[in-house]
Each structure stands twice: as structure tokens, then as C-alpha cells.
Amino acid sequence: MCGNLRRTRVIEILSAIIVLGLVTSRGAECRKARLLDSFDYTAINCRTHSASLTDFGGVGDGITSNTKAFQSAIDNLSQYTADGGSQLFVPEGKWLTGSFNLTSHFTLYLHKDAVLLASQDVSEWPLIDPLPSYGRGRDAAGGRYVSLIFGTNLTDVVITGDNGTIDGQGEFWWQQFHKGKLKHTRPYLIEIMHSDQVQISNLTLVNAPTWNVHPVYSSNVVVQGITIIAPITSPNTDGINPDSCSNVKIEDCYIVSGDDCVAIKSGWDEYGIKYGMPTKGVIIRRLTCISPYSAVIALGSEMSGGIQDVRAEDILAINTESAVRIKTAVGRGGYVKDIYVRGMTMKTMKWVFKMNGDYGSHPDNHYDPNAFPVIQNINYRDMVADNVTMAGRLEGISGDPFKGICISNVTINMSRKPKKVQWVCTDVEGVTNGVVPQPCSLLPEKGAESPEGITSCAFPTDTLPVDYLEFKTCSYRGSNFF
Numbered sequence: 454m455c456g457n458l459r460r461t462r463v464i465e466i467l468s469a470i471i472v473l474g475l476v477t478s479r480g481a482e483c484r485k486a487r488l489l490d491s492f493d494y495t496a497i498n499c500r501t502h503s504a505s506l507t508d509f510g511g512v513g514d515g516i517t518s519n520t521k522a523f524q525s526a527i528d529n530l531s532q533y534t535a536d537g538g539s540q541l542f543v544p545e546g547k548w549l550t551g552s553f554n555l556t557s558h559f560t561l562y563l564h565k566d567a568v569l570l571a572s573q574d575v576s577e578w579p580l581i582d583p584l585p586s587y588g589r590g591r592d593a594a595g596g597r598y599v600s601l602i603f604g605t606n607l608t609d610v611v612i613t614g615d616n617g618t619i620d621g622q623g624e625f626w627w628q629q630f631h632k633g634k635l636k637h638t639r640p641y642l643i644e645i646m647h648s649d650q651v652q653i654s655n656l657t658l659v660n661a662p663t664w665n666v667h668p669v670y671s672s673n674v675v676v677q678g679i680t681i682i683a684p685i686t687s688p689n690t691d692g693i694n695p696d697s698c699s700n701v702k703i704e705d706c707y708i709v710s711g712d713d714c715v716a717i718k719s720g721w722d723e724y725g726i727k728y729g730m731p732t733k734g735v736i737i738r739r740l741t742c743i744s745p746y747s748a749v750i751a752l753g754s755e756m757s758g759g760i761q762d763v764r765a766e767d768i769l770a771i772n773t774e775s776a777v778r779i780k781t782a783v784g785r786g787g788y789v790k791d792i793y794v795r796g797m798t799m800k801t802m803k804w805v806f807k808m809n810g811d812y813g814s815h816p817d818n819h820y821d822p823n824a825f826p827v828i829q830n831i832n833y834r835d836m837v838a839d840n841v842t843m844a845g846r847l848e849g850i851s852g853d854p855f856k857g858i859c860i861s862n863v864t865i866n867m868s869r870k871p872k873k874v875q876w877v878c879t880d881v882e883g884v885t886n887g888v889v890p891q892p893c894s895l896l897p898e899k900g901a902e903s904p905e906g907i908t909s910c911a912f913p914t915d916t917l918p919v920d921y922l923e924f925k926t927c928s929y930r931g932s933n934f935f
């Protein structure tokens with residue numbers, strides 16, 4: 454047996470006949486029998502046409518490059534974009550590959566024992582232009598290596614599986630980063646740009662060269678059931694980074710990484726201000742994060758196009774530096790407003806709350822020294838934390854205070870060796886209610902009877918459009934047999 458996939462009875466019988474045929478005529482070779490792989494999965498759209506990577510000469514031995522097989526499969530399947538769309542199945546095996554590009558109305562599906570191994574041959578990674586909202590690459594000026602799985606100007610694209618693996622083999626890139634040898638910015642694992650209706654689900658991503666999942670200039674993006682694992686000391690291995698995107702939902706993800714588990718962004722200084730595309734309408738639910746040197750959810754530091762309406766709930770953080778962190782600087786411009794977080798359980802944290810108005814890190818010296826970011830209406834409620842070194846370090850910008858901070862119903866247990874001062878606050882304004890230990894004087898306790906009347910830091914009750922996106926049950930039935 455090559456797999457124990459669920460089949461309908463009819464297909465079971467048909468398969469039995471065909472497998473029998475293969476046994477008698479050509480021998481029961483696993484590779485042939487796999488043509489009969491049949492399963493159901495969940496996606497925003499189902500497809501009419503199907504193919505397996507092996508139909509295009511793919512070899513899953515971990516040594517042969519499959520870059521051409523992937524690209525010719527997807528080029529071939531792109532003829533069906535206006536004819537019901539297509540799905541490409543990646544069977545069990547180790548599939549070494551360089552970067553390849555997706556198409557519209559397309560699904561890439563990874564078998565549970567399929568591993569995409571990112572090539573370490575730099576010629577397999579074409580260079581693309583820096584993001585216009587960044588003006589340059591993050592690691593080096595100029596071009597950047599295109600991501601392993603890349604898509605731009607697409608509609609309706611799905612990357613999913615029954616927990617198949619994408620292995621970035623990042624060590625090679627981390628070494629070059631540490632040695633200062635990178636001439637271009639490291640590739641992401643998955644980048645989807647200028648696209649609408651994107652699903653990334655039920656996969657495991659390991660050892661990304663840098664960021665794992667980067668939806669940028671896109672809308673209606675769902676990231677669900679993703680496991681992300683990278684060494685906690687690996688450089689810039691952020692988990693999921695929605696960047697100048699609207700309507701994004703991140704649910705049921707488990708992330709261990711060397712940088713922020715989720716980082717919400719929108720461009721960098723003068724380039725981000727000029728591009729002017731905010732990230733707006735983000736839902737994060739049921740996220741587990743382990744990141745000892747970074748945040749569960751970072752807002753910024755690149756936020757020059759603005760970040761608005763982020764709603765996060767049911768979060769578990771273990772051994773993580775901070776829970777929610779706002780990172781910005783003079784020169785960024787833009788805004789971070791209408792942020793809502795509730796229901797967070799934390800264990801072993803350096804800080805629970807962190808805001809930095811002095812994050813620095815500019816793309817070049819041409820940023821506008823008068824571009825002050827606006828930070829406003831930041832709400833945190835219903836949280837417990839244990840073994841915390843310092844409750845909060847909230848540092849706004851002189852002459853540009855961070856306003857409308859509201860923290861309620863938060864209990865923080867300190868570690869055995871806590872900082873003497875539990876809260877440090879500068880250039881921030883707001884209120885608190887039912888917060889232990891007692892917050893700084895800039896965030897005074899206001900009872901329910903207070904004229905401000907905002908002591909509950911209310912979480913919005915309306916539904917964001919991305920929550921109306923519906924899933925369908927789709928099928929993959931062998932090759933084009935049926």
C-alpha cells in the first residue's frame with residue numbers, strides 16, 4: 454500500500470480494478486498506483502482539471518531538481534484558468550525545487566508525506582525588484598530573490614494539503630546573513646502579491662530562509678492550520694506577515710520562530726508613505742506562539758501605509774518576548790489604529806505590553822523627519838500571564854503621544870526575579886481597569902462609573918467581510934482518469 458486515503462466506494466471498486474490491471478499488465482509499481490490517489494479537501498473554490506507533478510517528470514528523490522517540472526505543470530495548467538481552474542497534486546516524496554510561480558484559479562496540494570525542499574543553488578532563484586512600498590530589499594539594497602512559491606496578479610489561488618511540508622533549508626541563507634555575505638535579500642517561503650482570494654492552509658513550513666508567509670498588496674487572504682517551525686535563534690524567520698493587505702484571516706496556527714509570529718506591516722518610511730496602501734481588517738484567532746526574542750503579534754515596524762482594524766483573540770504564548778508590540782519611529786508616518794486583542798494566555802514572557810516609538814531602522818537617509826506616526830485606539834483585555842519579567846514598557850514619541858490605550862481585566866504574575874519597576878511609560882495616554890500589577894500613572898485606573906466610559910476596552914461586535922468567505926468540499930480524483 455502506498456497510502457491509506459479515504460475513497461468513495463465506487464472509486465474504491467474502480468481503483469481495485471485498475472490496480473489489478475497494473476498488477477497483471479505492468480506490475481504493482483507504487484508510482485503507477487499513486488495515479489489513483491483520491492481525496493477530499495476544503496477550499497474557497499474547487500477545480501475542474503487535475504494533474505500530478507509526476508505527469509510532468511517530477512522526481513521525488515530529494516536530489517533531482519523539480520523546478521522545471523513545477524513550472525511546466527503550472528504553465529500547462531494555466532490554460533484552464535477560464536475553464537474551471539486546475540489543481541496540481543504533489544505526491545509523497547522529497548521534491549527538491551527552486552522558485553516557481555503560481556497561476557489563477559489554481560490549487561497546489563501537498564500530500565501529507567510530500568516535502569518540498571528548497572534548492573540551495575542560487576541560480577534556481579531569479580531576482581525580482583524590491584517592493585515599491587519598501588524601496589529596497591530588507592537584507593540588501595536592490596533586487597531580492599523571488600520566494601520559493603511566488604504568485605503575482607492572481608485571482609483565487611490555494612496552497613494546501615493534508616499537512617505536507619515545505620522545507621526552506623534556511624541554514625544556508627542564515628549563514629550568509631550572519632557572515633554579511635548576502636548581495637540580495639533572502640527569499641521568503643511563500644509570497645503572494647497583488648492578488649485576491651488567497652488560501653494557505655494545512656501545511657507545515659520549516660526552516661524558512663527569512664519570512665515564512667508574505668501576502669502583500671492582496672485582499673481576502675485566509676491562512677489556516679499552518680504549523681511554522683524555525684530555530685528560535687534563526688534570523689528574521691517571521692511567521693505570517695500580512696503587508697498592505699485588506700481582509701486577512703489567520704486561524705489555528707502554531708508558530709515557533711526566531712522572529713515575530715505574526716507581523717502586520719504596510720511599507721517603509723517615504724516608500725510606504727508614497728505607496729499609501731494600508732493593512733486593514735485582520736482577524737487572528739487561536740494562535741499559539743513560541744518566540745523568545747520577538748513578539749506574538751507585531752504591528753510594524755514597517756507601517757508607513759497605515760494599519761487599521763486588527764482583531765486578535767484566543768492566543769497562547771509560551772516563552773515569548775512580548776505579547777503585542779507596536780514598533781514605529783519618526784519618519785515612518787502612517788498610523789496604527791483600532792487594534793483589539795482579547796483572550797490571551799501567556800507563560801514566561803519578558804514583557805507583556807511593549808510599544809517602541811524609537812524603533813529606527815530606516816531604508817535610507819531620505820526619510821521625512823516630520824513624518825510622525827499616529828498611534829491611536831489600542832485595546833487589550835482579558836489576559837493572564839505567568840512568570841513575567843516586566844509588565845509593560847510603553848514608549849511613545851515625544852510631542853506625538855500614543856493615544857487611546859485601554860487595558861482591562863489583565864492579571865500578570867511576575868517571575869521570581871522581576872524588574873523592580875513593573876511599568877515604564879513615556880509619551881502614552883490611556884486608561885486601565887482591573888489590571889494587576891498596578892499600571893503606570895499615565896494609564897490611570899478608571900472605574901465603570903468614569904466619564905470616559907471605555908473601561909472595558911470593547912471588542913467590536915460586527916463581522917469583518919473575510920469571515921463571510923465560505924469553504925467548499927473539493928475532490929481530487931487520480932489523474933484525469935475520471
Ligand SMILES: *[C@@H]1O[C@H](CO)[C@@H](O)[C@H](O)[C@H]1NC(C)=O
Nearest residue numbers: 504508509510525529530532
Ligand atoms: C499540457 O496540455 C496539453 C493540452 O493543451 C496536453 O495535450 C498535454 O498532454 C499536457 N502536458 C502534459 C505533460 O500533461
Ligand SMILES: *[C@@H]1O[C@H](CO)[C@@H](O)[C@H](O)[C@H]1NC(C)=O
Nearest residue numbers: 524553554579580581599603
Ligand atoms: C516568476 O515571476 C517573476 C516575477 O514576475 C519572474 O521574474 C520570474 O522569472 C518568473 N519565473 C518563471 C519561472 O517564469
Ligand SMILES: *[C@@H]1O[C@H](CO)[C@@H](O)[C@H](O)[C@H]1NC(C)=O
Nearest residue numbers: 585605606607646647648670
Ligand atoms: C500587477 O498589478 C499591479 C497593481 O494593480 C500593477 O501595477 C502591475 O502592473 C501588475 N503586473 C502585471 C504583471 O500585470
Ligand SMILES: *[C@@H]1O[C@H](CO)[C@@H](O)[C@H](O)[C@H]1NC(C)=O
Nearest residue numbers: 615616617656657678680707
Ligand atoms: C502537522 O505536522 C506538524 C509537524 O510534524 C505537527 O506538529 C502538527 O501537529 C501537524 N498538524 C496536524 C493538524 O496534524
Ligand SMILES: *[C@@H]1O[C@H](CO)[C@@H](O)[C@H](O)[C@H]1NC(C)=O
Nearest residue numbers: 495496613654655677678924
Ligand atoms: C484543514 O484540515 C482539517 C483537518 O483535516 C480540516 O477539517 C479543514 O477543513 C482543513 N481546512 C483547510 C482550510 O484546509
Ligand SMILES: *[C@@H]1O[C@H](CO)[C@@H](O)[C@H](O)[C@H]1NC(C)=O
Nearest residue numbers: 796797834835836837862863
Ligand atoms: C477576565 O478575563 C478572563 C480571562 O483571562 C475571563 O475568563 C473573564 O471572563 C474576564 N472577565 C470579565 C469581567 O470580562
Ligand SMILES: *[C@@H]1O[C@H](CO)[C@@H](O)[C@H](O)[C@H]1NC(C)=O
Nearest residue numbers: 837838839840864865866867
Ligand atoms: C499566578 O501565581 C499564583 C501563585 O503562584 C498561581 O496560583 C496562579 O495560578 C498564577 N496565575 C497564572 C495565570 O498562572
Ligand SMILES: *[C@@H]1O[C@H](CO)[C@@H](O)[C@H](O)[C@H]1NC(C)=O
Nearest residue numbers: 800801802840841842868869
Ligand atoms: C520563568 O522564567 C524564567 C526566565 O525569566 C525561566 O528561566 C524559568 O524557567 C521560568 N519558569 C518556569 C516555571 O517556566
